[in-house]
């Protein structure tokens with residue numbers, strides 16, 4: 001489909017859910033042989049093996065809250081979104097949430113809370129979380145707002161409800177930007193895609209709060225930009241091992257160690273790869289590659305799924321995968337509603 005087509009919206013939201021559901025199998029694993037990944041993915045096609053339904057985790061649970069809030073309010077409403085996060089957590093606390101964010105979600109359910117951003121500010125002795133929980137649910141912002149400045153502003157504010165460290169919320173900004181650009185067809189020119197991300201993040205990371213956090217955490221001056229430069233170097237290489245990707249970019253729970261990694265996975269899998277079946281679509285390659293990295297596989301596959309889904313569209317997703325992932329059909333329905341909201345907004349309606 002063309003820029004911002006319905007197929008791209010459906011691809012983005014559905015593939016994010018699939019990445020979470022199929023990636024959950026390997027979350028936290030140190031080494032994941034590609035053979036195990038392919039076996040896992042093959043089992044989704046084989047109804048006789050009865051994989052059953054793969055449940056979604058916190059990544060999708062929170063993204064669903066973001067989607068419902070944006071659709072219901074037809075804009076960003078921090079009170080409404082915070083209430084939805086708290087309600088979702090209290091209804092299903094066993095979705096594998098991060099150890100720290102649970103405190104925020106409990107506090108957000110208090111009827112006496114006057115500032116919904118305060119619980120996030122109190123995390124980690126006032127430093128705030130740099131986890132990837134803001135980024136893992138950032139894709140819907142790119143599907144609700146056509147304007148780039150709004151995508152950046154609302155992805156940041158949406159993440160700040162739980163992640164007040166700039167590395168956490170700027171990771172969300174980067175993820176939303178990647179989905180926004182992919183939706184426009186920017187991955188047709190991968191070099192320009194990565195350059196554009198670097199340019200945008202240069203501005204985002206020049207803010208004082210970001211510079212302070214980087215200094216305190218002893219990271220590079222502009223940590224996400226520095227990682228994006230590494231992505232650009234790696235994507236120019238014809239061969240690269242999984243070990244090198246992990247050591248250069250990371251595969252962990254911090255936004256810094258997972259958002260650039262997800263972007264790399266998408267870029268690397270734009271072409272067929274020796275280690276992956278020729279029959280795979282680009283989207284299947286991307287998800288498989290994310291799983292083979294080990295570490296935070298559900299989240300990296302969820303984020304890469306959203307970016308890749310916005311590029312390839314819904315047609316690249318196997319029906320058998322959709323059938324066995326909890327929440328995938330809901331995501332498809334919501335993508336259609338977001339597509340309408342997006343186009344209403346772009347017409348000034």
Ligand code: F2R
Pocket residue numbers: 027028057058059094095096097098099100101102124127128129130131132133134136165253254296298299
């Ligand atoms: N939590 C997990 N996976 C662990 C295994 C779950 C298992 N399956 C189960 O069911 O028990 N996955 C999910 O968490 C990640 C998103 O986490 P989020 O929302 O960012 O949480 P949090 O707690 O804010 O941050 C995560 C951890 O990062 C460290 N950290 C963050 N900021 C820190 C700081 N300023 N100083 C020190 N450490 C900091 C802490 O260890 C946090 O707990 C996703 O992977 C999602 O899938």
Ligand code: MG
Pocket residue numbers: 057058059095096298299
């Ligand atoms: Mg998860």
Ligand code: MG
Pocket residue numbers: 027296297298299300
């Ligand atoms: Mg995870």
